[in-house]
Amino acid sequence: MIRLERRPTPSRVWAAASPLVAVALTMVAGGLMFAALGKDPFEAIRTIFWDPVFGEFAWYFRGQLLVKAAPLILIAVGLAMGFRAGIWNIGAEGQYIVGAICGAAAGLAFYPSESWLIFPLMVIAGALGGFLWAMIPALLKLRFGTNEILVSLMLVYVAENLLASAAVNWLRNPDAVGFPGSRNLGRWEAASNPELIAGTGAHWGVVAAVIAVIFAQIMMTRHLMGFQIRLAGAAPRAARFGGVNTARLVIFCLGLSGMLAGLAGLFEVAGPAGQISIDFASGYGFTAIIVAFLGRLNPLGIVAAGLLMALTYVGGEAAAANLGLPGAAISAFQGMLLFFLLAVDVLSNFRVRVGRGVVA
């Protein structure tokens, strides 16, 4: 008989190794899924994981990698802090959308000025938009005790409707005919978020992601706030006795993750996306949840996880183009990855014992 025995403390080895095991298992299961779809599993896995980095057209894909990874990392770093503390902001997608709308609106209010102040203003507006959107679940939780999971998620659907209304109505490009959508920010120098180093895909969002990771790493390991976050998550009772101000923690975690999601949205709308359009929402806010867990809720781990997840996006697009693999297969693949990770995690908290044990 196989039994599980709780470890006195989580195994550090397994905590580090389980993401790798999960990735390997996902590749196997994903390969089976691709085979079931009638594709050569080895070719599919190679197209997704190998070609974008080392293949023939890697010069193009490598740039795309940072473009996709930056918003994922930016959002996931914020989410991970909350998850550590047991504060579940799963509405990052909504904060991402609202950040993009606010940032774009702040910039477009000054069209066609060429002042250098416009882009910084947009960054502030984007961060503020995401922050305020996240404050709704935070304040409702503190004032009324509502569940932040449900409220933040409901607000995603509200934000999507807000986006639709902005794209067809109040942010619509007045000079355009036909397709709804705002003016193209990419073609307006003062508001655009360009590639900083040609060919790398690195835009201001990448810079922001790097800063956020460093800031988060220092805070989690060296600052009192980081200690309180970890304490509140690991032992809520002890945290209360220890004088941790739960209300401040809720405001901080939700506000920071909302702000970072808003920033990610702003950098996306001013850079790769270029404009507010109905299909602007891309699901980064949800994928970032997977990234946060895959990165062990640790800022440095999230960098690796974000790059890997970006690889599945970029490789998935390549596989869709070259092998005719359906785009949805990639999101199923990403979901599978999170499942395997959660399943493998049992090994870091428990020991597997084979044989009959004493009756507990």
Next chain:
Amino acid sequence: MDLSSISPTLLIASLMVAATPILLAALGEMVVEKAGVLNLGVEGMMIMGAISGFIAGVETGSPWLGFFVAAIGGAAMALLFGVLTQVLLSNQVATGLALTLFGLGLSSLFGQGYVGIKANSLKRLDMGFLSDLPFFGRVVFGHDPIVYLSLLLVFAVWAFLKFTRAGLVLRAVGESHDAAHALGYHVRRVRMMAIAFGGACAGLGGAYLSLVRVPQWTEGMTAGAGWIALAIVVFASWRAGRVLIGAYLFGGIVVLQLNLQTAGAKVPVELLSAAPYLVTIIVLVLISGRAGRGGDTPADLGKPFHAST
């Protein structure tokens, strides 16, 4: 705006249809939570039910078989959650989220070839002269069988939890798994069964969307219905009768906003479309005074159970 185009009879009748998927899913989730498990993957199970039921319905031509397969599909997804959280003791919140993300991806993968097809829908029951009665004929006696099934299920769940021994054991497991374990009840087995039941209900609710209410398959067609079902369980403070009230209130809002859109109300369409979600938030705030006392919440909700500790 022409409000006279909105007929109260049709409004109530379509309200019941709009509420049925959420009612089914919420009822299942309520049983799961009564057993002390928080499954946030309702949305994922619903959409898997929607697509598996739709595929079965299209391929066999029988909507009944579609509903049957949908229940199996939902339960299979739920058991995946069950194995992870009950056997491998993973975090229930994270696993539920994973279930939703996975379900959304997998369903659109399955649904590739089924976009834009119509499936055979369930016919409304014809109860002779009863269905011809004014108002009551349409509202009480003019629905498809699943609407009645869902109402029957509300009653069955209520009776099961209140009057049967098995229901008592299930509630005991949810209130204190350690005490239930000490009394010799199989905590894990009870919870697994509750999880499978919740999944089957969510699957039926999803299939009702794709086979009756819409009836078509579109990617992400549940559009948050599973999350709203979760909110309704909280709203209902874990009571079957109140789940019914919550789901029908919610169905009323959905139908009303759709009617207002077609009647050309001078309110932005986007605001009307967002109304169900906004109302859910407002309802969560309004009931918070009651929920804040915490008396209704199953005491061991969301806590992992490991027999050795």
